[in-house]
Amino acid sequence: MDHQAVLAVDIGGTKIAAGLVGPDGVVRGHAETATPATEPLIGEALRTLLTSVTAGVRPSAVGLASAGPLDLRRGTVSPVNIPAWRDFPLVELAAAIVPGVPVTLVGDGIAAAVGEHWLGAGRGSASMLGIVVSTGIGGGLVLNGVPYPGPSGNAGHLGHTVVDPAGPSCTCGAAGCVEAHASGPSMVRWARRHGWTGTDARRLAADAGHGDPIALAAFDQGTQALARGIVAAATLCDLDRVVIGGGVSAAGPLLFTPLRRHVERFSTLGFVRRLTVEPAALGRQSGLLGAARSAMLADPAPGRPITA
Structure with a gap:
């Protein structure tokens, strides 16, 4: 995997998926886990998943897709269908797991749309x-x-x-x-x-x-x-x-x-x-690909509210 790979994460009410996505849109190292019912367990599950996917690889960026609502300024999520997460500091957690790279947060709906527009039916x-x-x-x-x-x-x-x-x-x-x-x-x-x-x-x-x-x-x-x-x-x-x-x-x-x-x-x-x-x-990979593409397209200028 080259240094241009983006770590993409797609968080939903039933599962959390992650993978490394190259500029060609190919997903490698795909893994997923069930979404736990409580906030501490969700955070730990996310940490374990991302650590396993990035073993031996330093991605160029992290793209996060999550059910919303989102608060981009604070980097938090409060998914309607994940009651355990309210104002959860998702960007902060991802930045701690994969330090030193920009983190882009998008809603799961926009991620799916971006993925399909990039490589799918859109x-x-x-x-x-x-x-x-x-x-x-x-x-x-x-x-x-x-x-x-x-x-x-x-x-x-x-x-x-x-x-x-x-x-x-x-x-x-x-x-x-x-x-x-x-x-x-x-x-x-x-x-x-x-x-x-x-x-x-x-x-x-x-x-x-x-x-x-x-x-x-x-x-x-x-x-x-x-x-x-x-x-x-x-x-x-x-x-x-x-x-x-x-x-x-x-x-x-x-x-x-x-x-x-x-x-x-x-x-x-x-x-x-x-x-x-x-x-x-794109099936189940639309969200992952959209999260990755969003990170690839993100403006690296300082102060961008969707980065850590």
């Missing part, structure tokens, strides 16, 4: 929205070919866009968010309220694939909410592509067929109708 798009549909719903924007995390690092949070003010409560404290309708657990809860007896999103997709009417209806109502959020974002940001990854996207046509139909139905303006919706191409 290549060649002018302005795109990357979406991760899983336990939660994350989002990230690439506008005019440039990642746009926003001043606080939280731009693109599509999952917490309200599409139904009278809808179900969301983990963020609002009601009727896209995530409250269209995440895997949210669709499962909707289906169970309507008589379905399964327990998880994988089973829901399997039953929908076999024609179960309640499971199919769960995907339909979930994709309606997701489509409303997508069309609103496309109208606001003049997008030409949406790329969707995450565990729920593995449902394939069960998700994308009704989603594309609803996006077309809700797209009333001509410039929005050019929007295409595509499945992510």
